[in-house]
Amino acid sequence: MKTVLVSGSSVAGTALAYWLREQGLTPVVVERAPAQRRGGQAIDVRGAALTVIRRMGLETQARALANHSDGMSVVDPAGNEVFRTEDFALSSGSLDSDDIEILRDDLVDLMHARNDGIEYRYGDSIAAIHQEDDAVTVEFEHAAPRRFDLVVGADGLHSNTRRLAFGPEADYIDHLGTYLSVFGQDNYLGLDRWQTWFNDGRNGGAVMTVRDNAELRIYLGFASDPIEYDHRDTAAQKRLVAERVTGFGGDVPGFIERMWGAEDFYFDSMAQIRMDTWSAGRVVLVGDAAHCAAPTSGQGTSLALVGAYVLAYELGRTPDDHALAFARYESRMRPFVEANQKLAFIDRQTVDPEESARRTDAVKDLIDLDAAID
Structure with a gap:
């Protein structure tokens, strides 16, 4: 072999x-x-990739773990809602799609088994x-x-x-001008199958419910030219986010505060x-x-x-x-x-x-x- x-x-x-x-x-x-x-x-599994999951015999299990949203809202930097819809979500597209939105580690766990x-x-x-x-x-x-x-x-x-x-x-590598972080928290906001997005034109992020509303995934990002940083120094990456994602009201200061204790924090550039x-x-x-x-x-x-x-x-x-x-x-x-x-x-x-x-x-x-x- x-x-x-x-x-x-x-x-x-x-x-x-x-x-x-x-x-x-x-x-x-x-x-x-x-x-x-x-x-x-x-993450999203759609089209030909959905066929791959089906051929692995994992479609039913993946759908059981899929993330579902009833809609999304957009708020301004002060935290005031300016848009709301129950038809689509920026993370996954149309809410009546056959695609599967699932947490990365849940999908890997299914395949690893x-x-x-x-x-x-x-x-x-x-x-x-x-x-x-x-x-x-x-x-x-x-x-x-x-x-x-x-x-x-x-x-x-x-x-x-x-x-x-x-x-x-x-x-x-082709840097696309943005850096993004993501980390998990318990659903301390009490959101119900919902996601909220915020943006000031350069910096922003989102919060969404996952795992049947038990948890949140919080995204914080900022626009920047390439930055030299240690890919394994999580504390330095958190400092970059805290220094750049500023000037927001509403729930965002709380996101920054909770970020410091997040053990599953991920940060990287948006690049191809x-x-x-x-x-x-x-x-x-x-x-x-x-x-x-x-x-x-x-x-x-x-x-x-x-x-x-x-x-x-x-x-x-x-x-x-x-x-x-x-x-x-x-x-x-x-x-x-x-x-x-x-x-x-x-x-x-x-x-x-x-x-x-x-x-x-x-x-x-x-x-x-x-x-x-x-």
């Missing part, structure tokens, strides 16, 4: 491990975190990659070196695998990854590591799920010719990726919601999961 090292155990890596085993390959997953990462935002027996190596990461004609020797930060047939980087926007195999992140190729020899990238579309596209999770499925499918078709499998994977995925990356540039606070939904619907199925490319 072909052994495949998968770096990263979030959506793309977990889905890929499942589908690789389904195709008769042997995945090994390495994850820098000491356990499955918790927290994160509500399908991966019983797959080897996971937590608390470690790739330190060096040495490609040979017939294998890849991987050095780890902690474990002893090991040989694999292939290596897949599914380790996100700031992919370590991409840096080692393709070069510096700066060569591929653009590469001429996603493979180099026996190393290939999937999900955000290859083509991050930015959360503003609403399609990052769908791209990760579909990319994992297509890559595993192509490797299963030609297990002894990884170069051909990689080429087919990229040929099938690239038009889908490019169309979805364009969605990140829709200003969802000013574009008519029906037009925004139409643009998303136009691309969410723009790939044939069962296509055969000769």
Whole structure:
């Protein structure tokens, strides 16, 4: 059996491990975190990605955990409501859609439960990659070196695998001018299946109920040119948010206060990854590591799920010719990726919601999961 090292155990890596085993390959997953990462935002599964979840036998469970909103409101910087609707939500689109909005960690947990027996190596990461004609020797930060047939980087926007195999992140990242944070809290506001958005033209955020109103997800963001900061220094990231998201009334000062104690705090730039190729020899990238579309596209999770499925499918078709499998994977995925990356540039606070939904619907199925490319 072909052994495949998968770096990263979030959506793309977990889905890929499942589908690789389904195709008769042997995945090994390495994850820098000491356990499955918790927290994160509500994510959308739609179109072809919904088909992938269905084929994993997870649709019923995912829908049971789905986040549901009865509507949304927009408030001005002082906290006064200026708009309200029960037809759509900025986070997910039309409220009568068949799409699934679900918390990132809930979806990963569902998929991870399908991966019983797959080897996971937590608390470690790739330190060096040495490609040979017939294998890849991987050095780890902690474990002893090991040989694999292939290596897949599914380790996100700031992919370590991409840096080692393709070069510096700066060569591929396109900053979109915004930084976003998200963290969870109990539903101390008493919101009922609702989300509220606020914005002063440059900075803003949102709060929404999740998990049957038991919890909130709070989003705080600000506009900025690229900032130099430590991606692992959470305290410094919280300071950046507190320094930039100012001048708001209403509930926002309370959000800032509660942010300081949030243990599941996440912060990053809104950025895209653009590469001429996603493979180099026996190393290939999937999900955000290859083509991050930015959360503003609403399609990052769908791209990760579909990319994992297509890559595993192509490797299963030609297990002894990884170069051909990689080429087919990229040929099938690239038009889908490019169309979805364009969605990140829709200003969802000013574009008519029906037009925004139409643009998303136009691309969410723009790939044939069962296509055969000769």
